[in-house]
Amino acid sequence: MENKKPIVLLEEASVGHANEPVLSDIHLSIYPGEFIYMIGETGSGKSTLLKTLYADLPLLAGKGYVAGFDLHTIKRHKIPYLRRQLGIIFQDFQLLPDRNVYDNLLFVLKATGWKEKKHINERIQNVLSSVGMEGKAKKMPHQLSGGEQQRVSVARALLNDPKLIIADEPTGNLDPDTGEDIIRLIRYLTQSDRSVLMATHDYNIILKFPAPTLRCKNGKLTNVLKPNL
Numbered sequence: 001m002e003n004k005k006p007i008v009l010l011e012e013a014s015v016g017h018a019n020e021p022v023l024s025d026i027h028l029s030i031y032p033g034e035f036i037y038m039i040g041e042t043g044s045g046k047s048t049l050l051k052t053l054y055a056d057l058p059l060l061a062g063k064g065y066v067a068g069f070d071l072h073t074i075k076r077h078k079i080p081y082l083r084r085q086l087g088i089i090f091q092d093f094q095l096l097p098d099r100n101v102y103d104n105l106l107f108v109l110k111a112t113g114w115k116e117k118k119h120i121n122e123r124i125q126n127v128l129s130s131v132g133m134e135g136k137a138k139k140m141p142h143q144l145s146g147g148e149q150q151r152v153s154v155a156r157a158l159l160n161d162p163k164l165i166i167a168d169e170p171t172g173n174l175d176p177d178t179g180e181d182i183i184r185l186i187r188y189l190t191q192s193d194r195s196v197l198m199a200t201h202d203y204n205i206i207l208k209f210p211a212p213t214l215r216c217k218n219g220k221l222t223n224v225l226k227p228n229l
């Protein structure tokens with residue numbers, strides 16, 4: 001694994017808001033194919049770190065590279081190119097409520113430069129079938145269960161075949177069984193060289209699907225050596 005390049009590399013990094021660090025001296029490398037959890041109490045900095053990785057917040061200090069982009073020097077107009085390499089999944093799904101599943105996915109493809117109708121159709125069918133939602137393209141978000149909406153948002157995250165999935169509490173709004181289904185799905189879809197960084201409060205998920213785990217605490221990011229949660 002060491003001879004592959006990391007998809008995420010942070011060295012002596014600080015993340016935070018309005019120049020106030022929330023986490024500092026962060027050292028983190030994520031290699032292709034790695035699945036990593038991030039835990040920590042409310043307000044400990046999980047979302048702040050994830051947002052910094054997709055350039056929604058500036059890196060305050062240190063070095064930071066994601067998918068080959070330097071988080072310090074990335075120009076605003078290049079941020080969409082970084083995001084094209086990432087799939088982002090949120091706790092509250094964040095589907096556009098005024099359009100159906102197909103149009104939600106179409107919106108992302110158009111925004112990321114897809115033009116050919118045939119390719120667009122194929123891609124949408126392909127990601128929907130990979131999350132078991134092939135029959136639901138015409139449904140509006142409010143016609144779907146929470147688990148189904150999260151499946152659509154996983155499909156949306158896969159549209160551009162991302163190298164890294166960033167998931168911020170993807171099971172937070174789901175009942176335990178549905179949450180497990182979503183984790184199984186994400187793990188299944190990321191078996192190859194795709195990496196995942198997932199913030200979660202759901203320790204049962206970690207116990208059921210063990211993987212290396214990081215903890216945000218007291219302004220630092222540390223490895224949880226043995227998930228003694």
Ligand SMILES: Nc1ncnc2c1ncn2[C@@H]1O[C@H](COP(=O)(O)OP(=O)(O)OP(=O)(O)O)[C@@H](O)[C@H]1O
Binds near residue numbers: 017043044
């Ligand atoms: N937009 C913002 N402006 C200023 N401070 C913020 C902003 N968003 C979050 N913070 C602060 O940054 C700190 C870390 O918040 P963050 O949302 O990263 O925590 P978290 O670990 O993701 O929490 P949770 O588990 O509740 O989602 C908190 O003290 C929070 O108040």
